[in-house]
Amino acid sequence: MRISCVGAGPAGLYFAIVMKRRNPNHEIVVHERNPAGTTHGWGVVFWDDLLATLRTNDPDSAQAIADQAVPWSGQVVDVEGQPPLHYVDGGYGICRRRLLQILIERALALGVDVRFESEISALSQVADADLVVAADGVASRLRRHRADQFRPQIEAGRNKYIWLATTQPFPSFTFGFVPTRAGWIWFHAYSFKEGVSTFIVECAPETWDGLGLGAMRADAALKALESIFAKHLDGHGLMSRDGHGNTLPWLSFRTLVNRTWHADNVVLIGDAAHTTHFTIGSGTRLAIDDAVALASALSEHDSLPRALDAFGRRRQRALARVQRDARLSAEWFENLPRYIRYNAPTFFTLLLARRSRLLKRMPARTYLYLRRKYTKLTGSASSPLARIGGPAHRFGSKARRGLSGAESGTPCP
Numbered sequence: 001m002r003i004s005c006v007g008a009g010p011a012g013l014y015f016a017i018v019m020k021r022r023n024p025n026h027e028i029v030v031h032e033r034n035p036a037g038t039t040h041g042w043g044v045v046f047w048d049d050l051l052a053t054l055r056t057n058d059p060d061s062a063q064a065i066a067d068q069a070v071p072w073s074g075q076v077v078d079v080e081g082q083p084p085l086h087y088v089d090g091g092y093g094i095c096r097r098r099l100l101q102i103l104i105e106r107a108l109a110l111g112v113d114v115r116f117e118s119e120i121s122a123l124s125q126v127a128d129a130d131l132v133v134a135a136d137g138v139a140s141r142l143r144r145h146r147a148d149q150f151r152p153q154i155e156a157g158r159n160k161y162i163w164l165a166t167t168q169p170f171p172s173f174t175f176g177f178v179p180t181r182a183g184w185i186w187f188h189a190y191s192f193k194e195g196v197s198t199f200i201v202e203c204a205p206e207t208w209d210g211l212g213l214g215a216m217r218a219d220a221a222l223k224a225l226e227s228i229f230a231k232h233l234d235g236h237g238l239m240s241r242d243g244h245g246n247t248l249p250w251l252s253f254r255t256l257v258n259r260t261w262h263a264d265n266v267v268l269i270g271d272a273a274h275t276t277h278f279t280i281g282s283g284t285r286l287a288i289d290d291a292v293a294l295a296s297a298l299s300e301h302d303s304l305p306r307a308l309d310a311f312g313r314r315r316q317r318a319l320a321r322v323q324r325d326a327r328l329s330a331e332w333f334e335n336l337p338r339y340i341r342y343n344a345p346t347f348f349t350l351l352l353a354r355r356s357r358l359l360k361r362m363p364a365r366t367y368l369y370l371r372r373k374y375t376k377l378t379g380s381a382s383s384p385l386a387r388i389g390g391p392a393h394r395f396g397s398k399a400r401r402g403l404s405g406a407e408s409g410t411p412c413p
C-alpha cells in the first residue's frame with residue numbers, strides 16, 4: 001500500500017512505524033512542514049499504560065523512550081499561604097523533541113521516507129497515495145479541505161495558558177496557585193529531563209487582562225511571571241520557545257471533535273481527529289492509540305472503506321469518555337473560585353475529583369458529604385460514586401494529617 005502521512009508528530013510517526021513493522025512492503029512517506037529537530041512545546045507526561053502499548057507494538061522504540069523518560073513521583077498542591085500537600089502517585093515525563101527524535105530514527109531504520117520542510121497544503125500533493133493519513137495536528141489543513149465531510153466542531157476554552165519551561169527541578173507533579181491583585185494564577189510543573197521542567201501557566205482571562213500579560217513583550221511577561229512564582233522557581237528563570245521580542249504566544253485550549261474520522265481515502269488521527277485538555281495529560285497516548293488502532297483495522301479488513309469505518313467507530317467510542325473527562329477537568333480550572341476558597345486539603349480532594357460529573361452539578365460541600373457517605377456505606381473507595389468522583393485517594397503521610405480537613409469541606413477563612 002502507498003501511504004502518505006501528513007505530520008511527523010507522535011501520531012503520524014508511530015503509525016508509520018507500526019505499519020512498516022506489520023508489512024515492510026508498504027511504501028510510506030511522512031511529510032513534515034518543519035525542519036528536522038524543531039517542535040512546539042516542552043515535556044509531556046505519561047503513565048505505564050503507554051509504555052505497555054509501546055512495548056507490545058514496537059519494543060525497540062519502547063526501550064529508547066523508557067530510557068529517556070524521567071520518572072516523577074507524587075503530586076503536590078501548593079496554595080499560597082497554606083502548607084503544601086502531597087498525594088501518592090507516579091508517572092513519567094519526556095522531552096517532546098527527544099520523543100520525536102526516537103520515533104523519527106526508528107521510522108527511518110524501518111525504511112519510512114521521512115521528509116522535512118515538506119508542507120502539504122492540498123490533497124493534490126498526495127494524490128498518488130492509496131491512503132492519506134492526516135496527522136497534522138489540531139489545526140489540520142487536510143481536515144479543513146474536507147470539513148463538509150468531517151464536520152469538525154472546535155470549542156475554545158475560557159482560560160489562557162502558556163507552555164513554558166524552567167531549569168528548576170520539579171520531581172513531583174506540582175500545581176502552584178498564587179493570588180494576585182487581578183485574581184488567581186497557577187502553574188502545572190514536572191521534570192521531563194535532567195535540569196529542565198515543563199511549566200504551564202494558566203489563569204482566567206480577567207486575570208490575564210488585569211495583569212497585562214497579553215500586551216507585554218515576551219521578556220517582560222516572563223519577568224512578571226518569574227516574580228509571581230518566585231517562591232516556586234527559587235531563582236531559576238522561565239523559558240519560552242516562541243515569542244522572543246514580541247508577545248508570548250498565549251492560547252485558549254481548543255477542544256475538537258469530528259462527526260466522522262474518514263472521508264474517501266483520507267483518515268484523521270491524533271490531534272487532527274480530537275483533542276483532550278492538557279490537564280489530563282493524554283493527547284500523546286491517544287495519538288499513539290489511534291496509530292495502533294488504525295494499523296490493526298487495516299490488517300483486519302481487506303477493503304479500505306471497511307477498515308477506516310471500523311477504525312473510526314472503535315476510536316470514537318473509546319474517545320467519548322476521555323473527552324468528557326477532559327472537558328470536566330478544563331471546566332474545573334475555569335471555575336477555580338468555586339473551589340479555592342476551601343482549605344488546602346479539601347481543595348486538593350476537589351482537584352483530584354475534577355473529572356466528576358457530580359462535582360460539576362452540585363455544591364462542593366454536598367459532593368464531599370455524599371462521597372463520604374457512599375464510601376462509608378460501601379466500605380470501598382472504588383464504589384460507583386467514588387469512581388464518578390475521581391480516583392481513590394492515596395495521600396502521603398504528610399497529607400494524612402490534613403485528611404480530616406479534606407473530608408470536612410471547610411471553606412478557608
Ligand SMILES: Cc1cc2nc3c(=O)[nH]c(=O)nc-3n(C[C@H](O)[C@H](O)[C@H](O)COP(=O)(O)OP(=O)(O)OC[C@H]3O[C@@H](n4cnc5c(N)ncnc54)[C@H](O)[C@@H]3O)c2cc1C
Nearest residue numbers: 007009010011033044045120136137270271278282283284
Ligand atoms: C500545553 C500542553 C501540554 C500537553 N501536555 C501533554 C502531556 O503531558 N501528555 C500528553 O500525552 N499530551 C500532552 N499534550 C498533548 C500532545 O502534545 C498532543 O496531543 C500530541 O502532540 C498530538 O500528537 P499529533 O501527532 O496528533 O499532533 P502534533 O504533535 O501536533 O503533530 C502534528 C505535526 O504535523 C505537522 N504539520 C501540521 N500541518 C502540516 C502540513 N500542512 N504539512 C506537513 N506537516 C504539517 C506539525 O508541524 C506537527 O509536527 C499537551 C498539549 C498541550 C497544548
